[in-house]
Amino acid sequence: MTEKKTMNYPATGTLHAPADSEVLLRGVLVYGEGEPADVLVRAGVIAEIAAAGALSTEGETLDLPGQVLLPGLVDMHVHLREPGREDTETIASGSAAAARGGFTAVFTMANTDPVTDNPAIAEMVWMKGQQTNLCDVHPVGSITKGLAGKDLTEFGMMAASEAKVRMFSDDGKCVADPQLMRRAVEYSKGLDVLLAQHCEEPRLTEGAVAHEGETAARLGLRGWPRVAEEAIVIRDALLARDYGGRLHICHASTEGTVELLRWAKEHDIPLSAEVTPHHLVLTDEKLETYDGNFRVNPPLREHADTLALRQALIDGTLDCVATDHAPHGSEEKCCEFDKARPGMLGLETSLALIARLFVTDVPAGQEPQNWRFVAKVMSERPAEIVKLPGHGRPVAVGEPANLCVVDTGRAWTAHGADFASKASNTPYEGEDLPVKVSTTLLRGRITCRDGEAVTD
Ligand code: NCD
Ligand code: ZN
Numbered sequence: 001m002t003e004k005k006t007m008n009y010p011a012t013g014t015l016h017a018p019a020d021s022e023v024l025l026r027g028v029l030v031y032g033e034g035e036p037a038d039v040l041v042r043a044g045v046i047a048e049i050a051a052a053g054a055l056s057t058e059g060e061t062l063d064l065p066g067q068v069l070l071p072g073l074v075d076m077h078v079h080l081r082e083p084g085r086e087d088t089e090t091i092a093s094g095s096a097a098a099a100r101g102g103f104t105a106v107f108t109m110a111n112t113d114p115v116t117d118n119p120a121i122a123e124m125v126w127m128k129g130q131q132t133n134l135c136d137v138h139p140v141g142s143i144t145k146g147l148a149g150k151d152l153t154e155f156g157m158m159a160a161s162e163a164k165v166r167m168f169s170d171d172g173k174c175v176a177d178p179q180l181m182r183r184a185v186e187y188s189k190g191l192d193v194l195l196a197q198h199c200e201e202p203r204l205t206e207g208a209v210a211h212e213g214e215t216a217a218r219l220g221l222r223g224w225p226r227v228a229e230e231a232i233v234i235r236d237a238l239l240a241r242d243y244g245g246r247l248h249i250c251h252a253s254t255e256g257t258v259e260l261l262r263w264a265k266e267h268d269i270p271l272s273a274e275v276t277p278h279h280l281v282l283t284d285e286k287l288e289t290y291d292g293n294f295r296v297n298p299p300l301r302e303h304a305d306t307l308a309l310r311q312a313l314i315d316g317t318l319d320c321v322a323t324d325h326a327p328h329g330s331e332e333k334c335c336e337f338d339k340a341r342p343g344m345l346g347l348e349t350s351l352a353l354i355a356r357l358f359v360t361d362v363p364a365g366q367e368p369q370n371w372r373f374v375a376k377v378m379s380e381r382p383a384e385i386v387k388l389p390g391h392g393r394p395v396a397v398g399e400p401a402n403l404c405v406v407d408t409g410r411a412w413t414a415h416g417a418d419f420a421s422k423a424s425n426t427p428y429e430g431e432d433l434p435v436k437v438s439t440t441l442l443r444g445r446i447t448c449r450d451g452e453a454v455t456d
Pocket of ligand 1: 079111171172173198295296297298324326327341342343344
């Protein structure tokens with residue numbers, strides 16, 4: 001056996017609550033169903049579930065009457081900006097935002113400065129996340145060195161590192177060269193790691209800042225056509241068909257992408273896909289005021305696209321929700337629309353937006369969903385796709401206590417300035433949201449209490 005490297009941080013997400021620690025969640029509705037229950041967490045594990053009022057503890061009791069208990073949320077797509085742009089987000093501030101949003105694990109993209117294209121940076125990101133201890137922060141390794149789209153990185157070295165990198169992506173950029181992508185697919189297959197593609201044929205999006213359509217034409221903004229996304233979705237689906245591997249489509253945004261995914265899944269192609277809250281709820285009509293907070297890649301599309309994306313998430317054609325949390329400084333957002341950096345905050349609003357759209361305030365004509373659906377698309381499926389142990393597990397005795405609790409009686413108004421995130425570029429500024437995450441537990445430790453991250 002080789003000597004274990006001496007490191008001052010643990011090798012996996014195993015920081016547990018002390019063996020004798022207990023937390024009692026009193027009066028919760030497990031998955032929003034049935035009668036109120038008491039859930040006792042001991043030493044980081046769900047120890048007992050009984051009728052409300054039946055359990056007690058020497059440890060901390062949280063009174064959460066009628067609140068909805070779900071597995072801790074998992075976000076496959078965030079940008080925490082460390083290293084390089086710590087002025088806009090750090091692993092610590094992003095972890096606090098994640099805890100406030102109900103997340104217990106996030107995957108942070110490789111488009112940092114320097115790029116996460118080697119084990120040293122990946123280990124640094126993982127270590128800082130574990131030191132912060134508010135959320136498991138998994139680094140995503142880049143597919144190509146320096147995100148330059150020329151040479152593959154050493155997936156194997158990153159996968160074998162202390163960070164155990166299990167997902168690779170050049171997100172922010174597309175791996176446009178088809179031969180290189182084919183090699184990446186073949187390489188990833190041998191290691192059983194996930195490849196996540198930011199689908200954007202760059203020759204179709206030169207200078208593009210908004211969805212190519214009537215709104216962009218009227219506002220004088222250069223258009224980003226749907227085909228720029230769809231051409232890569234189908235190309236990569238065919239690469240996955242012929243060379244295997246596990247391929248994931250980042251931030252699906254068009255009706256056509258949904259049709260192609262449906263075809264791919266019917267043909268048993270190993271492909272998964274995510275959709276962001278903003279592509280489900282916002283359209284390019286928001287660009288009317290040229291507010292840079294609505295600039296994002298891929299761009300906000302049309303109403304018909306949002307309807308197709310919603311239906312696809314309901315029927316499983318789209319697997320999961322990912323926020324694409326993309327913090328930017330105010331000077332990078334409050335400027336001319338076509339100079340604004342693309343990207344929106346997501347971690348602290350996503351649960352409320354998804355709950356509103358699918359459970360509490362379902363639009364006419366759309367089939368209502370329950371809280372199990374929310375657990376599926378925001379926790380279980382993402383954990384399954386990335387093969388992440390310990391997260392996205394059932395709320396049941398013996399399971400790790402990675403949990404979140406939603407207060408369905410607590411409406412609130414989104415204000416970027418109130419977020420734990422260092423940035424405030426939310427497209428939902430001033431918007432009323434119907435429910436709020438009150439509590440998050442990471443392996444039995446309270447990381448969010450009464451809606452605030454526990455940063456002591
Ligand atoms: C992301 C960013 O800011 O890093 N921006 C965005 O508009 N989504 C990159 C990306 O995910 O494409
Ligand atoms: Zn992207």
